Amino acid sequence: MGRLNGKVAIITGAGSGLGRADAEAMAREGAKLVVTDLNEAAVQETAARINKTAPGTAHAMKHDVSNEQQWLAVLAEAKSRFGGLHVLVNNAGVVRIVNPETCTIEDFRFHMTVMAEGTFIGCKHAIPVMAASGGGSIINMCSTATHLGYSVYFAYAAAKGAIRSMSKSIAMYCQERKLNIRCNTVHPGAIETNMVANASKELGFDMSVLRETPFGLGKPEDIGNVVAFLASDESRFVNGAEIMVDNGCIVQ
Template structure:
């Protein structure tokens, strides 16, 4: 971490932070000076993640589908930290199913977690951010919101809702002069807990800290996404809102290469 830190003194909430993109994001924000509330429905996982990050992080149990959980979390954040500067709506899950095979229960579950979860997170974080004069909301969408992945219909629908909702929230905050920015990150072709990692630890370490572009067809890493989230969370992006940032090594520009989306 630099002496000052790119988000030094700021307070962040990251959902789905027990693993994958959420954990990488929570770690990166902490490295740059933020106090991080590591939230997840997986209580042991959240505590383990917070312990791994260190004293700047604390675990909170959160079911993003429950409005009472969100209200309680915001009360706790205000009581403990006195403010909220960054919200990263990352929690998600993926269950395969086409328009013909997807069950209504699976459709509702995925949209409850990813669409309604983002709605509730933004709704309950905004009053606290607005009272202090602003903040940054980063919603994790997916390249599934841009392409037609027939095998993951419900996931695509939920991530499409996140993409559209982000723009509506951003313009609302501008209209109300809240000082709150809201942007979406659309990962694709990223190694998460959904994908096996075949590289050695040494290869992963070199890749994480390399400035070289990845070769065609290569998977990115959770840290690649975390770096974008860090930028959008920091004051460096003060003129950026209602944006969508695709992180996929140009996969969406190559329609002949159709790869599975990621969370």
């Protein structure tokens, strides 16, 4: 009996890295999944990998998280295909290397649109669907950038900070209305994904160097396992929390 049997989840940015690992961990625990990404071929591959061992588990959709109409289509698909929604993982993310002086208005808005607005729109429209399904768990992907100063991730940190704050308001909103919907944030340290490989390259070093730091370089499944726990009823008393998955980085 999987820990997520009978649950339906939407995972954004599931074509790669942490989103794919979240999907694989949740599929192993018995959830039905709508996996979405801007990169259609990549998210189709995620669904194919999952369906190979558990046919009919994952449905892939092309989805730009900053597009409200596309969000409505994704939610409608979860309802019509799998009968409702219990878990939303707002994972899609982008990063550009910009500091407070080099950051353009366009850079700033790009991060805010994809991450802060994308998460907001997803939560806004998922809440009534989850409530009608008996409740659920919203998991919003943040970063250690919400707690530490990273000059070169200036706009990224601003957008993640917005997600951190809105998640607490969402948790309280749902609690006040007794919707049985929890909302938590996950804050990964450095994890081995395309995002970190590309950012490291742009900053002039190889991602493997991060393995030599005191906190090391995590694997995508290190996040997937935590997300599966937050999606499950085992975390029923965890709400409005910030879960650091950084091997102690922010307490250094």
